[in-house]
Amino acid sequence: MDQKQTSTTLRGQKVTWKGWASLIFLILCFSGVFAHQDNFLRAFDFTALLGQFGHAEGAKVSIQGTGGSGAREAFILALTMVPTTMMAQGLIEVCQHLGAITAAGKLFQPFFRVLLGVPGTVGLAFVSSFTSSDVAAFMTKNMADEKLITDDHRTIFAAYQYAGSATINNTIGSGAALLPITVLPVGIIIALIVVVKFIGANLVRLYLAARRKKSTAE
Amino acid sequence: MEDVKQEKQLSIPEYFMLGAKKGFYITVEVIAPAMVMAYVIITFLQLSGLMPLIGQLLGPVMGLFGLPGEASVVLLAAFFAKAAGAATAASLYAAGVLTAEEATILFPACITMGTLVGHFARIVLVCKVRPVYYPIMLATPLIDAAIVMVLTRLVLALYR
Numbered sequence: 001m002d003q004k005q006t007s008t009t010l011r012g013q014k015v016t017w018k019g020w021a022s023l024i025f026l027i028l029c030f031s032g033v034f035a036h037q038d039n040f041l042r043a044f045d046f047t048a049l050l051g052q053f054g055h056a057e058g059a060k061v062s063i064q065g066t067g068g069s070g071a072r073e074a075f076i077l078a079l080t081m082v083p084t085t086m087m088a089q090g091l092i093e094v095c096q097h098l099g100a101i102t103a104a105g106k107l108f109q110p111f112f113r114v115l116l117g118v119p120g121t122v123g124l125a126f127v128s129s130f131t132s133s134d135v136a137a138f139m140t141k142n143m144a145d146e147k148l149i150t151d152d153h154r155t156i157f158a159a160y161q162y163a164g165s166a167t168i169n170n171t172i173g174s175g176a177a178l179l180p181i182t183v184l185p186v187g188i189i190i191a192l193i194v195v196v197k198f199i200g201a202n203l204v205r206l207y208l209a210a211r212r213k214k215s216t217a218e
Numbered sequence: 219m220e221d222v223k224q225e226k227q228l229s230i231p232e233y234f235m236l237g238a239k240k241g242f243y244i245t246v247e248v249i250a251p252a253m254v255m256a257y258v259i260i261t262f263l264q265l266s267g268l269m270p271l272i273g274q275l276l277g278p279v280m281g282l283f284g285l286p287g288e289a290s291v292v293l294l295a296a297f298f299a300k301a302a303g304a305a306t307a308a309s310l311y312a313a314g315v316l317t318a319e320e321a322t323i324l325f326p327a328c329i330t331m332g333t334l335v336g337h338f339a340r341i342v343l344v345c346k347v348r349p350v351y352y353p354i355m356l357a358t359p360l361i362d363a364a365i366v367m368v369l370t371r372l373v374l375a376l377y378r
Contacts, residue, residue: 074257078250085241093237137344163359174300177308200362
């Protein structure tokens with residue numbers, strides 16, 4: 001990729017073809033579009049790769065069994081989630097290393113001003129907020145301290161980060177109990193959360209604008 | 219991002235295994251304790267007979283989102299921890315109180331408004347947001363969660 005195309009905000013974070021390819025892979029893998037394919041494409045589906053637990057000879061149900069309850073059932077259920085979170089985190093780690101998350105930031109970058117009313121400076125923090133709660137928060141504080149963003153920008157951007165923080169990791173990690181139950185692909189769940197994060201941040205943006213208007217009117 | 223910046227450059231399989239290891243510890247350290255807590259609370263509410271009461275009491279409010287009153291317990295658990303909310307929804311689904319569609323509506327809401335206090339410290343306080351904005355900050359994930367439940371319901375209707 002051309003050096004010039006690397007903007008100041010994602011400086012040193014070049015998006016290579018590997019970044020784009022791994023982002024496309026992540027989206028396709030978690031979107032469930034290949035879940036019901038009967039051909040090789042199924043090899044790219046998260047649920048298909050996750051596979052199944054086997055059944056004991058003659059048993060109708062797998063290790064989780066039926067009729068469990070209370071703390072014991074909770075523990076067995078948590079155990080059955082281990083492979084899900086292990087595989088998901090493994091895939092995310094690889095794709096993040098290949099630049100998928102940076103590519104996602106690149107994709108959003110032209111829209112920061114429009115979608116959030118904050119400058120493109122927040123790019124890297126925005127990108128990291130998909131997978132971490134803390135990194136973006138520290139970056140935001142530093143940017144505000146260095147006057148790269150205004151106090152209003154800080155407030156709007158913090159509101160964006162706060163709701164559904166570390167969206168990808170939390171949906172797959174903290175939400176693991178619901179992965180086998182949800183009738184929507186996990187990719188759609190993540191997309192819905194990102195959409196409301198933007199809506200919420202814009203409500204704060206409106207609130208700040210209204211507040212400003214009121215204080216200048218007085 | 220930070221995790222990637224390691225001294226030694228790892229190979230792709232090593233990155234996968236590093237992530238898988240993290241996933242293992244997340245399940246053991248975060249999800250399993252939250253699951254056990256959520257299931258114990260649900261079991262307590264069921265054995266004590268409080269669950270139907272909650273269902274009746276909060277039925278009208280949750281009905282706005284196409285959910286039974288019992289679903290409020292899920293959001294209450296999510297308030298403390300995202301994983302507890304998700305686990306509570308899973309346990310209510312297993313108990314036949316929630317349908318798969320209802321659990322799906324609650325899924326993004328648990329993640330959006332989950333760990334409200336913990337993440338307030340980790341994000342809002344770390345960002346050094348001015349205290350005058352604290353109330354609106356706290357309200358944002360709750361409003362977002364309400365919106366996402368309506369949105370998910372719409373998407374579900376289209377998905378069918």
